[in-house]
Amino acid sequence: MDDTMRETARTAARKHALLNAVKHGTDPEVGAVMGPLMGENPDLRQHADDVSGVVAAVVSEVGDLSPDARRAELSEIAPDELADIEAENEADGHPLPDLPNADGYGEIRMRAAPNPNGPWHIGHGRMPAVIGTYRDRYDGIFILRFDDTDPAGKRPDPDAYDWIREAIAYLGFEYDEEYLASDRLETYYEHARNLIDAGGAYTCSCPAGEFSELKAAGDACPHREKEPATVHDEFQGMVDGEYDPGDLVLRVRTDLDDPNPALRDWVAFRMIDETHPRTEAGEIDGYDCWPLLDFQSGIDDHLTGVTHIIRGIDLQDSAKRQQYVYDYFDWSYPEVIHWGYVQVRGDYDVPLSTSTIRERIETGDLDGWDDPRAPTIASLRRRGIRGAAITETMVALGTSTNDIDLSMSSLYANNREIVDAEADRYFLVRDGVERPVVGGPEVATPPVHPEFEDRGRREIPVADTVLLEPDDVPDDGERAWLKGYGPVRADGAELSVIDLEVDTALDEDVPFVHWVPADDTCQVRLRTVTGDVTGLAEPGSVDATPGSIVQFERVGYARVDRHDDETVAHFTHR
Structure with a gap:
């Protein structure tokens, strides 16, 4: 391929990579660019291997651009196509309900707050x-x-931080601010001390079982009326690591007459003797006194200006616990949307549980987090499910308080609309006769x-024998x-060729059945x-670019993973 053709390929690849990224709100992929590029420039087909290298480099460059930069560049090189995309997006309307009291806030600030345990x-x-x-x-x-x-109960996985960042980008979004709660222990300690000063917290050494009985009866803990100076000293001892797990906790003083016992004097800090993985990596100091999630997240939501919180319907008590802290500090609580949980219907035998998936990997039942049998984002990505399809499917579920069954067929339908045009066709025969x-x-x-007739035709040598699937013979x-x-x-x-019109x-x-030659596969x-x-x-399938989506006719779509002694492809869907 000479320099002129290389520049032609690069220019076309740049345009189609930008179109793909802006239309679907995600990073472009080589397979999604190769199809339309070759369709517009059939002369490049004879240089497919060289072109794929050019496309890969361009896709990487476009992937590093921000959404605004992609849109700005596209407005210069393909303004008509960008206008079509924007018109299509405007016609779609809003798929989600209005946020409550959105007009009352100068800026909407929302957070995703994952536990990075996988x-x-x-x-x-x-x-x-x-x-x-x-x-x-x-x-x-x-x-x-x-x-x-929580370095003990939900121990963070050091790799999960980047896995989650990558998943958000794959779904088509860039987050604006990032915080690691484990960086903010001193902030939580400061607010605990302020809460003690406000009369809202006390240290308690009651055995867990004994306190549960008191709580259920609505009776006060004997430590509830400690002097603030004593509480401060004992809490400082917790911070300094002078206590063992179970010896002492810091409780938020609530209403003992609250009809929900779970809200009565709940624990804000406890001792943990497990070393945090980020401490082991030298990223943070060592700590023994750790906040519970309801305290930590409540403080962070206020300090980072969160206006709207989305959380599971089973976490309604969290808002009620945190409200006690907010009242002590005279803070306004964010708007809350509680929604039901998602269960996947169809396909998977493995439940939506990070711990269960980890166990299956550790026992060798699964090859890894991106094993096609694992119901993970990483697995969907490796199978060729586009992030834009996942986002569209999830958004369509809305924010109902009811638990929702996610039908994988809906996800597959959305993905099919994205990948079909780029998927070159091949024949694949199983258990050939x-x-x-x-x-x-x-x-x-x-x-x-x-x-897309302009993409050309495959040439499959027939010789004198073919293989058919058993049901097609x-x-x-x-x-x-x-x-x-x-x-x-x-x-x-034998199969004898006959005269017969298509109609x-x-x-x-x-x-109409697919087949492959018996001697050249x-x-x-x-x-x-x-x-x-x-x-x-068919023999030409070995030329499919790794990472591209193909369709094995009458079998289904698949993402080509690699070509070794055999071609390995991950089944996408039918």
Whole structure:
């Protein structure tokens, strides 16, 4: 490929990478750019390997641009296409309900506050999808806060911080501010001391069982009336690590007559003797006194100016606990939206549980977090499910308080709309049955894509024998249409080519079936949510770019993972 063609490829790749990124609100991918680029520039097809390298470099460059920079550049090089995208987006309207009292705030600020104890499963994708959509709608602020203050019960995974950051970008969003709660221990200590001064907290050494009995009866703990100076001294002892787990806690003083015992004098700080992973890495000091989530998140929501909180319906008590702290400090509590939980319907045998997925990985039942059998964002990405499709599906669920079943078919339908145009077609046969073919051409020429004739045609050598899937083998005397080749009739064990018009075949329900040559194929391992499937694909499939989406006709879409001794592809969906 000479310099002129290389520059042509680069210019076209830049435009299509920007179009793909702006339209779907996510980073572009090589496969999504190659299809339309080749469609517009068929002369580049003979240099596909060189072009894919150019595209990969351009995709990386566009991926580093901010959404605003992408849109600005596209407005200069392809203003008409950008206008079409914007018109389409405006016609869509708002998929989510209005935020409560949104007009009462100068700026909408919302947070996603994950515990980084592992990569996100599918259900975790709902929060950033909805918050990011609201941020874009109200021109607000998207805060990412890692609630990583439990080094024992929900121990952070050092790799999970980046996994979560990458997942948000994959879903099509950039967060505006980031906080790590484990960086902010001194801030929580300061507010604990202020709470003690306000008469809102006391240290308690009651055994857990004994305090539970007092709480249930609505009786005061004997430590409740300690002098503030004593509480300060004992809390400082907690901060200095002078106590063991269970020896002493700091409680928020609430209403002992509250009808909900769970709200009575709840624990704000406790001792933990597990070393935080970030301490082990030298990123933060060592701490033994850690805030519980309701205290930590309540303080952070106020200090970072959060205006609207979305949380699970089962966490209604959190708002009520935090309200006590807010009342002591004379703070206004953010607006709260409680929603039901998402359960995935279909496909997966593994539950939406980070701990369960981790256990399956540790026992060898799963290969890793991106194993196609794992219901994780990483797995969906490796399978070729686009982040834009996940976001669209999650946003469509709304913010109902009811628990919701997420049908994977809805996600697949949204993804199909995105990937179909870019997916070159190939044939793949599983459990092939061999049949001789007589009286036909030596080469079949099915289209690369049935809707884009300008992409050209594949050339599949037929020789004299083909492989069919068992259910597609016609009985003696029956007819079939070998896709891209022509009509045949079964004459005993042979398939004889016959004269038959396409319209007639359709009217008479002649089955159109895929096939591969018996003597010239490539081995494929198709990784699916139910396990691996092997088959033989047409020889040209080995040229599919790793990372691209293809469609194995009548089987389904797949993302090509790699070409080794065999081609490994991850099944996307039908």
